[in-house]
Amino acid sequence: MLKSPPDSPSLASLLKALGDPTRLRILGLLGGHELSVGELCRSLGLSQSRVSNHLRVIREYALLTERHVGPSTFLYFDAAGLEAGGGFLGELWATLAPEVRRQREHGDDLARLRGVLEERRQNTRNFFDSVAGEWNAIGVDFATGQARQRVAANFVDPQLTVADLGCGTGYVAQAFLGLCSRVICVDSSTGMLEEARKRLDETPVGTRIEYRPGELDSLPLSDGEVDGAVCAMVLHHLESPDACLAEMFRIIRPGGTAVLLELSPHRQEWMHEALGDRHLGLDPQLVAQSLESAGFVEVALEIAADRYQPGQAERAEREEGLPLYIIRGRVPR
Numbered sequence: 001m002l003k004s005p006p007d008s009p010s011l012a013s014l015l016k017a018l019g020d021p022t023r024l025r026i027l028g029l030l031g032g033h034e035l036s037v038g039e040l041c042r043s044l045g046l047s048q049s050r051v052s053n054h055l056r057v058i059r060e061y062a063l064l065t066e067r068h069v070g071p072s073t074f075l076y077f078d079a080a081g082l083e084a085g086g087g088f089l090g091e092l093w094a095t096l097a098p099e100v101r102r103q104r105e106h107g108d109d110l111a112r113l114r115g116v117l118e119e120r121r122q123n124t125r126n127f128f129d130s131v132a133g134e135w136n137a138i139g140v141d142f143a144t145g146q147a148r149q150r151v152a153a154n155f156v157d158p159q160l161t162v163a164d165l166g167c168g169t170g171y172v173a174q175a176f177l178g179l180c181s182r183v184i185c186v187d188s189s190t191g192m193l194e195e196a197r198k199r200l201d202e203t204p205v206g207t208r209i210e211y212r213p214g215e216l217d218s219l220p221l222s223d224g225e226v227d228g229a230v231c232a233m234v235l236h237h238l239e240s241p242d243a244c245l246a247e248m249f250r251i252i253r254p255g256g257t258a259v260l261l262e263l264s265p266h267r268q269e270w271m272h273e274a275l276g277d278r279h280l281g282l283d284p285q286l287v288a289q290s291l292e293s294a295g296f297v298e299v300a301l302e303i304a305a306d307r308y309q310p311g312q313a314e315r316a317e318r319e320e321g322l323p324l325y326i327i328r329g330r331v332p333r
């Protein structure tokens with residue numbers, strides 16, 4: 001027996017939202033990934049106008065979470081949250097979802113989605129390859145702060161091997177030099193890795209450096225390979241931090257440390273286009289929760305004294321700067 005349904009006008013709009021094969025395909029896809037409208041259309045193999053008509057009906061029951069960043073709209077259906085909540089809709093979706101997944105069209109949609117996600121990765125790599133040569137000038141305001149040194153200070157031990165994930169042009173890795181034994185720099189952009197190599201190879205101080213191209217949701221490191229890992233100013237480029245944090249948990253040995261450096265939520269829309277930011281900052285409490293969900297313990301949040309002062313920001317926010325935070329967590333022994 002399903003829990004009590006909503007009152008009849010809402011029930012009718014809910015059933016209308018669910019009562020169409022294309023709308024079920026849309027919910028089936030958005031239940032697993034946050035997609036832009038364009039990515040959703042390509043995954044469904046349907047035109048934007050057809051998809052927009054269906055989205056209008058789905059929106060009448062407010063089934064979707066929508067984020068607007070610059071000109072982009074990102075859509076998500078929190079199927080797991082609904083099912084865990086256990087209300088009428090949660091139970092209804094838990095009953096429908098296996099049927100939706102059994103449909104042949106859903107299999108075809110997932111196959112197209114895989115291509116769309118690979119295209120998204122390739123776009124990110126192309127974007128960072130294209131800005132790699134000028135990245136040091138773009139990030140110059142932030143480069144002068146102390147936040148990265150505070151991140152690196154967690155790893156002062158000549159025995160340690162540390163991974164710098166999404167290393168960019170190597171600002172954080174540079175702060176490691178002389179503090180630990182080995183730094184493994186990982187980035188999906190070979191252009192960025194090349195710039196990191198230029199910066200770091202100039203400063204030989206006994207720390208061995210390796211460069212590995214790779215994605216944050218499938219890191220090119222083996223289980224427990226490192227004593228610690230850092231991910232600085234990268235999570236806001238990803239659809240969600242979860243896959244990256246799970247990978248960090250896998251590659252750090254028991255007792256080792258993860259350190260994240262991130263921007264708090266802000267309103268600098270231009271950073272979406274100019275810097276490739278998918279999220280305008282991330283809520284520190286949510287990131288701390290994600291770190292715990294990935295298995296880390298002793299999770300601690302510190303608001304950094306530095307503030308990021310991007311040159312193009314609106315005057316008021318430029319003067320104040322954007323708040324940064326550092327989160328640490330440990331893999332249980």
Ligand SMILES: C[S@@+](CC[C@H](N)C(=O)[O-])C[C@H]1O[C@@H](n2cnc3c(N)ncnc32)[C@H](O)[C@@H]1O
Pocket residue numbers: 124128165166167168169170171172186187188189192214215216217231232233234237238
């Ligand atoms: C804003 S830069 C930060 C660079 C550096 N960590 C720092 O603090 O200066 C973001 C970096 O993350 C990399 N990146 C973005 N998405 C990635 C992904 N999915 N896998 C691996 N690297 C990624 C980009 O290529 C870029 O070098």
